[in-house]
Amino acid sequence: MVLGYIYHSLGEIASHPYHPDSNCPGDFLTLIHYVGLLGSKISLSQARHVFRDGRYLSLRASSYRVDSCNSGDVIDMGDLLASRARVSQSLSALCFMIDIYKLWTIEICWLSSKIDEIFDVVETATKIEELVDVDRFKALSDQDLTCSFEIAHIEGQLHSLSNETSELKVKEQEILREEERIHQMREDLTIQQQSLIEAESKLKSFLDLKKREAEQVQADLVQAGFSKLQDLKKEKDHLKNLIGFVISFDND
Known part of the structure; x- marks a missing residue:
């Protein structure tokens, strides 16, 4: 597809008439053809003379005239610049398509190597299945x-x-x-x-404290009762003595 586009573009460039009444388009296309073959490494100002069929193309910077051995036709500078712009654009497109073609070629080679690897794997799997x-x-x-x-x-x-x-x-x-x-x-x-x-x-x-206090109170009470009992005994003895004295006094 890319090569077909390249050939189609070259055919359009070769068949394009730059001046309907001029005998010089062939010389101009010869220059463009050589410029395209050289990969746009030269310009129109560098290509001073190109010979084809006994004619030559001469570019003069002063008058911008294109002379021929058989004719004195003159091509307008605007047409030349427009033609050069179209040709440069076409050549740029061609270079771009060539780069794409190269990339596709690399990708196809890579895919081919991968397909070979897949076939090798399938073949190995088949051998393993047989074993x-x-x-x-x-x-x-x-x-x-x-x-x-x-x-x-x-x-x-x-x-x-x-x-x-x-x-x-x-x-x-x-x-x-x-x-x-x-x-x-x-x-x-x-x-x-x-x-x-x-x-x-x-x-x-x-x-314990209360018991000791109770014992102390009881002891005190006992002591007090004993003292009281002693006093009562003494009083009893005193009364006995007094009664005996009274009785003895009555007997007298």
Whole structure:
């Protein structure tokens, strides 16, 4: 497709009439042809003389006239510049298409190498398939399928165990919270027990003090009663003596 476009563009350039009544377009196209073949490495100002069929093309910078051996036709400078611009544009397009063609050629070569690699892989796979024992491969495939089912069953059991483990972890957390609450209650009871022991000790001390006070009071009461009894005995003896004295006085 690219080469067809290049040839088509060259044909359009070669068939384009720059001046309808001039005998010089062939000379001009010869110059353009050589410019195109040289890859646009020369310009119109550098190509001073080009010979074709006994004629020559001479570009004069002063008058911009194109002379011929057979004719004195003159081409306008505007036509020359327009023609040169069109030819330069066409040559640029051709160079661009040639670059695209080169890139496509490189890509086609790369794809060809990849296709060769694919064919090599397919050929290797075919050889391997010929060397492989089909029955053994089928048995291994069945065994692999069985293992897959067993793995799926084991994964299901693992999933169930994971759920049970999660539930057990939740219960464990509840038990830990309950143990922490019981531990806190034990600490509170220990503190209360210490308080009760201290209160009991204080009560015992207080009771001992009261007992000692009661014993002291009782001792004091006994001592006071004994003293009173002694006094009463003394008074009784005194009364006895007094009564005996009165009786003896009456007898006299």
